[in-house]
Each structure stands twice: as C-alpha cells, then as structure tokens.
Amino acid sequence: MTVDVLPGLTAKVRAAVHPGAGACACGTDTSVLADRADGTVVRHADTVAKAHAPGTDVGELAARVAVAAHPALDGVLLAPLVSSAAELHGRLVTFWPYGTPVDPETPEAAPWEEAATLLARLHRTPEAVLPSGLPPMRGPAKAARAVARLRAAGPHPAAGPVLRAWSVLPAWARNEAPMEHAQALCHGDLHLGQLVRDPGGAWLLIDIDDLGLGEPAWDLARPAAWFACGLLPPEEWTRFLTAYQKAEGPALPADTDPWPALDVPARALTVQTGALAIAKAMAAGRALDEVQLAVIDACDRMAAHPPELAPGFPT
Amino acid sequence: MQCPKCRAPMHTYNRNGVQIEQCSGCRGIFLDYGELESLTRLESQWQQPAPPPPAAPAAPQAYPSAPAPAWGAPHGGHGGHYGHKRHKKSFGHMLFSS
Numbered sequence: 001m002t003v004d005v006l007p008g009l010t011a012k013v014r015a016a017v018h019p020g021a022g023a024c025a026c027g028t029d030t031s032v033l034a035d036r037a038d039g040t041v042v043r044h045a046d047t048v049a050k051a052h053a054p055g056t057d058v059g060e061l062a063a064r065v066a067v068a069a070h071p072a073l074d075g076v077l078l079a080p081l082v083s084s085a086a087e088l089h090g091r092l093v094t095f096w097p098y099g100t101p102v103d104p105e106t107p108e109a110a111p112w113e114e115a116a117t118l119l120a121r122l123h124r125t126p127e128a129v130l131p132s133g134l135p136p137m138r139g140p141a142k143a144a145r146a147v148a149r150l151r152a153a154g155p156h157p158a159a160g161p162v163l164r165a166w167s168v169l170p171a172w173a174r175n176e177a178p179m180e181h182a183q184a185l186c187h188g189d190l191h192l193g194q195l196v197r198d199p200g201g202a203w204l205l206i207d208i209d210d211l212g213l214g215e216p217a218w219d220l221a222r223p224a225a226w227f228a229c230g231l232l233p234p235e236e237w238t239r240f241l242t243a244y245q246k247a248e249g250p251a252l253p254a255d256t257d258p259w260p261a262l263d264v265p266a267r268a269l270t271v272q273t274g275a276l277a278i279a280k281a282m283a284a285g286r287a288l289d290e291v292q293l294a295v296i297d298a299c300d301r302m303a304a305h306p307p308e309l310a311p312g313f314p315t
Numbered sequence: 316m317q318c319p320k321c322r323a324p325m326h327t328y329n330r331n332g333v334q335i336e337q338c339s340g341c342r343g344i345f346l347d348y349g350e351l352e353s354l355t356r357l358e359s360q361w362q363q364p365a366p367p368p369p370a371a372p373a374a375p376q377a378y379p380s381a382p383a384p385a386w387g388a389p390h391g392g393h394g395g396h397y398g399h400k401r402h403k404k405s406f407g408h409m410l411f412s413s
Contacts, residue, residue, distance in 0.1 A: 038413070107403075107410045142413070193411040227381070230388025231406050234381040241381075257382045266384065273409065291405040298386060305385035 003089040005051045006035065009042050012088060013049035016081070016095050039209065040091075046098045047081065051091040052209060061085055061092055063134045064208040067185070072129040076121045077211075078196060078204045099196025099204060110192050112223075112236055113243035114203040118195075120249030122205065123216040125185040130213075137188035137212035139221075139265070140175035143272040147174075150275035153282045158293075161300035162274040165267060168306060172215075173268045184216040184250060191222055216251035220244060221265030224258075225273065228266055229298045231291060264307050274299050318343060 014024045026045055033041040033048065040051040052061060062085065068077040078099055085092040102110055147166050150159055171177035187194065188210030196206050220240075227237035245254050252258040277292040288296065316325045316336060323340025333353045336345040346354075 102411075104407060104411050107407045110410070189413050191411055191413065193413075226406075226409070228384050228387040231409070238381050259382055259384050263384055267386070276412075289405045291402055291409060294388065298388065301386040 005040050005089055005091055006032065006042070008088045009040055009049050009051050009093065010044070012086065012093060013042050013044040013047055013095075016049065017045045017047045043098050048096045048098050049093055050096065051088060051093050052085075054091060056092050056209070057135075058085065058092060059133055060135045061094070061209075063131045064211045065094060066131045067134065067211060068208050070129050072125060073122070075202065076118050076125075076205060077208065078198070078206045096206070097198070099198055099206065101196050102192045104193075107192060108236075110236070111195060111203050112240040115190070115192075115195055116220075116240045116243035116249070117247045118203060118205050119187065119190065119216075119219050120244050120247030122187060123184045123219070123250050124248065127183075130185060134185075135212045136179055137186035137214040137218065138210035139186065139188045139214065139218040140173055140179065140268065142189060142210065143173070143268045144175040146272040146275040146279075149279045153279040156278050156282055158274070158278050158288060158296045161296055161303070162271055162278065165299040165302040166271045166275075168302070169268055169271070170264060170307065173264050179214040182215040182217075183213045185211070186214045186216050187211055187219050188214070190219045215265065216249070217261045218265045218268075220249075220251055220262060221269040222273075224262045224266040225269040225295075225298075229270060229294045231294055267302055267307060270295055270298050270302075316345075319345070 010030045013030060017026065018024055024044070028045050030042055030044040033043050035041075038053045042049055065080050065083060065085065067073060069079050069083050073079075078096060081095040081097060085094050087093065143166075147163070150156075150162060153159075166174065172179045172181070187205055187207075189207065190205075194205055194207050195203050197203055223232060223237060223240050226232035227234065241252075241258060245252060245258075248254070252261050274292070274295045277288060277295060281288050281292070317323070318325050318338035318340060320343055321338060321341045323338050325336040325338050325345060327334055327336050333350050334347065335350065335354075337343070338345075
C-alpha cells in the first residue's frame with residue numbers, strides 16, 4: 001500500500017523551481033532532508049517540498065498552512081511558497097522556501113533566546129487572525145502515540161516507570177480529554193530542528209503539522225524536561241525561560257516560579273522521550289544510553305511527587 | 316588581673332570592639348556583664364551575609380537558583396553533558412528529535 005514518494009516528490013520540487021522547463025538546468029542536486037513515516041522532505045535549490053504523513057486531513061492541513069501564510073505571523077512562522085497543498089500518491093505535498101537549520105553538531109550554539117521570543121509571539125497571536133477550523137495542537141496526541149508505541153513494543157525493564165508516570169497525568173495531557181482550559185496558538189512539537197534562518201539571518205519556526213490551539217506551556221516543555229532531567233545546563237534553560245518571560249509569553253507568570261505551569265507538560269514530554277527511547281532501542285536491539293537513562297530516572301522520580309496543579313488547570 | 320581559677324595573669328584582647336580577658340595559663344576566658352550578648356550579636360551579624368553553600372563541585376553554575384520540579388535530577392545532574400563526547404552525541408540527537 002505504501003508507495004515510495006521520494007521519486008515523485010523530487011520531480012515535484014524540481015518542477016516547482018523550474019516551472020515549464022522539461023529538465024532541470026540549474027546544476028544543483030536534490031537533497032533529502034527527512035524521510036520518515038511522519039513526513040518526507042526534499043530540497044532543490046532554494047525550494048523545499050514536504051509530503052505530509054499518510055492520512056493527514058486536508059482541511060486541517062489547509063488551516064495550518066493558512067496560519068503560516070498569514071501576515072500577522074510574518075517573522076514568526078516560515079511562510080509557504082504556495083498556500084494550497086498538492087497531491088502525490090495520496091499524500092499531501094506543500095512547498096516552502098529553504099531555511100538554514102541549527103547545526104546539529106553544535107547544539108550549544110542553539111538560539112535559545114530567539115526560540116523563546118518566537119514562541120512568545122506565536123502564543124500571543126490574536127484569535128481574530130486564526131482561520132476557522134484550526135484544530136487543537138497535537139502535543140498530547142504525539143505523547144499518547146509514543147506511549148502506545150512503547151506498549152506495542154513489548155516488555156522492557158524501563159517501561160514500568162515510564163507508564164506509571166504517564167498514568168498519573170491529567171486526562172487532557174494524555175489526549176483523553178479536550179484541552180479546553182487553554183486556547184493559545186501553539187507549535188505543538190518544538191525542538192531545535194524546528195528553527196531555521198531565512199536568507200536575511202532571522203530565525204523562524206517551521207513544521208506546522210502539529211500547530212493548533214491549546215496549552216502554550218507545551219511548547220516550552222521539551223527544554224523544561226531536558227533541564228529537569230539534568231541534561232540541559234541550567235544556564236541555557238534560564239536563557240530560554242527568561243527570554244520567554246521578557247517577551248511576555250502568556251504560558252508563564254512573569255516573575256514567579258514557572259513550574260506550576262510547566263510541570264504537567266514537562267512530565268508528558270519526559271514520558272514521550274522515554275517511551276520513544278525504549279521503543280527505538282528495542283527495535284534496534286540496543287541498550288539505553290546514559291542520556292536516555294537520565295530520562296527514565298526522571299520518570300521514576302515522578303512517582304513520589306504527584307503532578308503540581310497550576311491555577312486553572314483541570315485534573 | 317589574675318585568673319579566678321588558676322591564678323595565672325590574664326591578658327586583655329579586643330575582639331570586634333568587645334574586651335575579653337583570657338588566662339595565660341589555663342586559656343579560660345572571662346567576660347564582663349553584657350559582653351557575651353555583644354559577642355552573640357556580632358556572631359549573628361557575621362552569619363547573615365555569609366556566602367551560600369557551595370554549588371555541587373561537578374557543575375559550577377551561573378544560575379544556581381533556577382527553580383526545578385520536585386522530580387528533577389539531583390542538584391548538578393548530568394549537567395555537563397556537552398563535555399562528554401558520548402553524552403553530547405546522544406543528547407544532541409535528542410535536541411533535534413520529535
């Protein structure tokens with residue numbers, strides 16, 4: 001049933017760069033930026049084409065692309081080249097300008113302040129600019145999917161602490177109840193691979209597949225989880241946190257302890273990271289490494305400390 | 316003045332403005348009325364601006380007070396991951412993964 005979309009996608013991205021031309025004459029290669037179950041991304045010259053995950057809802061994707069194309073989000077989200085999606089072997093395809101990513105070899109050079117400021121601006125987006133039909137952000141859905149993948153992978157000694165930590169989270173964080181308590185525009189899957197520089201050097205957020213309405217603290221929860229697991233140095237976490245507060249991000253109080261707001265999302269992201277680490281290690285026949293074990297240890301410690309409840313958070 | 320205990324001569328010392336007498340023989344100390352209270356007061360003033368307890372030696376931190384959740388890694392944690400080659404690779408991958 002699954003068709004390799006790579007050849008067709010390569011042809012599409014070349015045609016987008018050279019409309020009307022029979023063959024590519026620019027002399028540049030097409031590179032594959034990602035080829036995973038949740039999306040295939042290819043680049044030709046300054047254009048990127050993405051084949052979204054099989055089963056992606058056409059209306060939901062259109063609403064998300066419309067947000068990225070809206071002038072109110074200029075300078076926050078990378079805007080698409082074309083506002084409607086094409087189709088290829090049943091997959092939806094969108095086109096984007098190429099942006100330079102964070103160098104994975106030097107994560108210590110990550111633009112923490114810029115990332116935090118972009119998120120604060122995203123979260124402050126007025127409701128009036130959002131298209132009707134914009135779905136919820138998919139953070140809790142992704143966490144639930146990671147836990148399902150862990151359950152399907154079979155028994156593993158580290159699975160217990162991860163599943164126990166998951167079981168005490170409130171229903172909304174497990175994607176079992178709607179996120180009605182918060183309706184901010186959220187990215188839904190923030191990590192360092194979701195930032196690119198435009199030709200002018202300005203940082204922008206990319207990847208709108210999980211974008212939608214919901215709890216904005218979710219977008220801060222991956223760095224928060226890395227810090228809490230003892231992996232991200234406190235100075236880098238503090239740079240990110242204070243930049244978000246300085247930019248008046250609505251997910252956190254301006255000058256008090258951020259953890260009542262961060263606790264549940266950071267737990268969920270820790271569980272998600274641990275669940276995927278175990279599932280992938282099992283599939284590859286590998287043991288967990290020290291960094292992954294630090295995440296499992298954090299899940300283990302959660303059992304002794306029930307989730308904090310921020311004011312207004314449902315249980 | 317002679318020591319009331321061993322009769323050796325006592326010497327007067329000034330400690331932060333408080334006169335104390337110490338015996339040159341048994342090293343015993345004689346305090347006049349109110350001097351003990353003065354010393355106690357000086358001691359508490361000394362302790363207030365004392366430096367905070369040193370941070371964990373493994374992780375010198377510019378922001379030692381970053382609040383953390385109760386389930387967070389023990390102080391210091393794996394903090395210095397960038398320094399370890401294997402940590403860096405594995406955490407580097409985590410930083411860029413969904």
